[in-house]
Amino acid sequence: MSKYVDFDQMWAESMPKEGDRPKIKVLGEDITLPGALPARMLLWGLRMQGDETRDLEAYSKDVLEQLSTLVGAEKVDEWLDKGISFAQLDSILGHVYSLYLGRDDDDESDEGNEKAPEKGQKKA
Helix, strand or coil, X not given: CCCCCCHHHHHHHHCCCHHHCCEEEECCEEEECCCCCCHHHHHHHHHHCCCCCXXXXXXXXXXXXXXXXXXXXXXXXXXXXXXXXXXHHHHHHHHHHHHHHCCCCCCCCCCCCCCCCCCCCCCC
């Protein structure tokens, strides 16, 4: 057994190809996200779970920091200069977490949904 492990090579081989990476569109621009959720973001999310005491100022700074981790501070500044709202930034962050953590709203499963009507039947 070798006593040398090349983590860089191992991680590069396990990353999704460019076309398979998560993507978002913001203010008309398609943005390809990192192949995996950055650890800083996951650790932040875990730290914030159940913290009801955070004020809006601290939370807004955290949202900007997390988005900067994903797309770069320059891109976030560009969005702010274009007049993006805080609610929109917060929405982007929430949806990005869903992309990475498998809670995608576009899930095509029928679990929890009412059975679709049979052909020719009217929906009750």
